[in-house]
Amino acid sequence: ISHVSNRRKKTTKLTDTTAGQEIRYGGPDVIIVGAGVGGSALAYALAKDGRRVHVIERDMSEPVRMMGEFMQPGGRLMLAKLGLQDCLEEIDAQKSTCLSLYKDGEKAVVPFPVEDNNFPYEPTGRTFHNGRFVQRLRQKASSLPNVRLEEGTVKSLIEEKGVIKGVTYKNSSGEETTAFAPLTVVCKGCFSNLRRSLNNNDAEVMSYQVGYISKNCQLEEPEYLHLVMAKPSFTMMYQLSSTEVRCGLELFPGQIPSIANGDMTNFLRNTMAPQVPPKLRKIFLQGIDEGAQIKVMPTKRMAATLSDKKGAIVLGDAFNMRHPSIASGMMVLLSDILILRRLLQPLEYLGDTNKVSEVIKSFYVIRKPMSATVNTLGTAFSQVLIASTDKAKEAMRQGCYDYLSSGGFGASGLMALLGGMNPRPLSLIYHLFVVTLSATVQLLSPFPSPLGIWHSLRLFGLSMKLLVPHLKAEGISQMLFPAYAAVYRKTYMTATTI
Numbered sequence: 001i002s003h004v005s006n007r008r009k010k011t012t013k014l015t016d017t018t019a020g021q022e023i024r025y026g027g028p029d030v031i032i033v034g035a036g037v038g039g040s041a042l043a044y045a046l047a048k049d050g051r052r053v054h055v056i057e058r059d060m061s062e063p064v065r066m067m068g069e070f071m072q073p074g075g076r077l078m079l080a081k082l083g084l085q086d087c088l089e090e091i092d093a094q095k096s097t098c099l100s101l102y103k104d105g106e107k108a109v110v111p112f113p114v115e116d117n118n119f120p121y122e123p124t125g126r127t128f129h130n131g132r133f134v135q136r137l138r139q140k141a142s143s144l145p146n147v148r149l150e151e152g153t154v155k156s157l158i159e160e161k162g163v164i165k166g167v168t169y170k171n172s173s174g175e176e177t178t179a180f181a182p183l184t185v186v187c188k189g190c191f192s193n194l195r196r197s198l199n200n201n202d203a204e205v206m207s208y209q210v211g212y213i214s215k216n217c218q219l220e221e222p223e224y225l226h227l228v229m230a231k232p233s234f235t236m237m238y239q240l241s242s243t244e245v246r247c248g249l250e251l252f253p254g255q256i257p258s259i260a261n262g263d264m265t266n267f268l269r270n271t272m273a274p275q276v277p278p279k280l281r282k283i284f285l286q287g288i289d290e291g292a293q294i295k296v297m298p299t300k301r302m303a304a305t306l307s308d309k310k311g312a313i314v315l316g317d318a319f320n321m322r323h324p325s326i327a328s329g330m331m332v333l334l335s336d337i338l339i340l341r342r343l344l345q346p347l348e349y350l351g352d353t354n355k356v357s358e359v360i361k362s363f364y365v366i367r368k369p370m371s372a373t374v375n376t377l378g379t380a381f382s383q384v385l386i387a388s389t390d391k392a393k394e395a396m397r398q399g400c401y402d403y404l405s406s407g408g409f410g411a412s413g414l415m416a417l418l419g420g421m422n423p424r425p426l427s428l429i430y431h432l433f434v435v436t437l438s439a440t441v442q443l444l445s446p447f448p449s450p451l452g453i454w455h456s457l458r459l460f461g462l463s464m465k466l467l468v469p470h471l472k473a474e475g476i477s478q479m480l481f482p483a484y485a486a487v488y489r490k491t492y493m494t495a496t497t498i
C-alpha cells in the first residue's frame, strides 16, 4: 500500500511541478505561434534536427492574401538550404528573370546577373499565390512525425519571473487551454500583438499597396517584373500564375479612394491606366473592367529589437519589417531561420535560457549583412519611387532609372543586391553614392548654376537622410565592417546544405 501511495504521490508531484520540469520530461521542445511562411519553415528545420515541435496556427485553410508573391533568387537559395525548394513546385509558380522598368515613355530591362560566380544558385525569382506556397510549407512540416500542427488561436504568453514558459490558446473546439515548452517562437505576422509582450517596437505605416488580379491572360513578357515609375508612386505588374496577372500600385495615407463607392475603380481607370505603357494597359484595365476584387494592404517598416524576456524568440514580420517594394520579407525571414537553426543545433536542451539568450544575441549580429542590406535598400528604393515636384528628389529618381538602364557593372550590382544574391551593406552604400553622384552631375549640367548647386547639396542631404538612420539602427560596425558580410556569405550562401 505504501509503495502504491508513494508512486501516486510522485505522479501528482510531477504534474504539479513547474512548467519547466513538465516540459523537460515530455512536452515539445519548441512551440511556434503561427504557421505562415516563417512558422512552417522553422518547424520543418527544427524538426529535421530532431526537436519536437508544436505549431499553433489560427487558420489552417489556404490563405488568400496579397503579400509574399515574389521570391527573390536569394530567397530561393535559402529555401534550398533548408530543404524546402520543392515547396515552390506544383503551385503554378512563374519564373522571373528581369526587372522591366518604365519611366516617361522609356523602358529599361535589367536582368538578375547571370554570371555572378559568387551566387551558387539559379539567378531567377518566382512569382506565385502566397497561400499555395504556405500550404506546401505546412504540408512539408507536418509530414515529419515530430511536428504537431494544431489549429488554435494563441491569446497570450505565459510568463514566470521574466521567462516565457508557453502560451494560452483557444483550440479548434473553442476551449481555452495551455501549452508549455522550453522555447516559444512567435511568428504570427505583420499584425502581431504578442510582440508587445516581448518588445516595445512599433511598426510605422509608410503607405498602402492596392492590387487586384486580371484573370485568363498572359503578359507579352511573362518572365519580367514590370515596374512603372508613375505618379504618385510605382505601379507594378507580374505574371502571378500561368493564367493570372497581378496588378498593383502604391498610394499614401489620406489619398486612398473609396472602393465601396467606385472611386477607386475610377481612379485606376482614369489616373493610373494612362500612365501604364500601352503594351501592358489592356491587361491592367481587364481586371478593373471584369470587377476583380481590389485589396488594400498597409506597407510597414519596423526595426528589429531584442527582447529582454527569456525563453522566447520573435521572428518574421512580427520581428522586423521593411517596405515591400523590394519584395524581400520572405528572403530575410528564411535567412533568419537558417541562422537560428544553425546556432541552436549544438544545444541539446532548449530550456537553458542563458545559452538560448547567447544564441539570440549572436543571431542578431549574424543576420545583419542580409537584414541591414535589405532594410536599407527597402527604404531607399521606396523613397526613390515616389514622384515629386522637388528637383532634388526628382533628380534622384531619374538618377536611379539612368543607373539601372545604363546596364553594365552598376546595374548588375544593384540587381544582385535586390535579388539577395550579394547581401553586402557596403556594396549598397557604394551604389547609393554613385546614383547620388550621377544625379548631381545631371543637376549641375550643362553648367553649375547657384540653384543647381543648392539642389545638389540637398540631394546629398537626402541620401544621408536615407542612410544615417539605418546606420544607427542596424549598427555602424555591422554595416561598414566587410568581415561580417564575408562570414555570412561563407557560412550561409555556399552551395552546400547545412
Ligand SMILES: Cc1cc2nc3c(=O)[nH]c(=O)nc-3n(C[C@H](O)[C@H](O)[C@H](O)COP(=O)(O)OP(=O)(O)OC[C@H]3O[C@@H](n4cnc5c(N)ncnc54)[C@H](O)[C@@H]3O)c2cc1C
Binding pocket: 033, 034, 035, 036, 037, 038, 039, 056, 057, 058, 059, 066, 067, 068, 069, 070, 071, 072, 152, 153, 154, 155, 187, 188, 189, 190, 209, 297, 298, 299, 300, 315, 316, 317, 318, 324, 326, 327, 328, 329, 330, 331, 333
Ligand atoms: C503588401 C505586401 C507585399 C509583400 N510582398 C512580398 C513579396 O513579394 N516577397 C517577399 O519576400 N515578401 C513580401 N512581403 C513580406 C512577406 O509577406 C512577409 O515578410 C512574410 O509573409 C512574413 O512571414 P511570417 O511568417 O512572419 O508571417 P505570415 O506569413 O503572415 O504568417 C503568420 C501566421 O500567423 C498566424 N497567426 C496570426 N495570429 C495568430 C494567433 N493569435 N495564433 C495563431 N496563429 C496566428 C496567421 O494566421 C499566419 O498564418 C510583402 C508584405 C506586404 C505587406
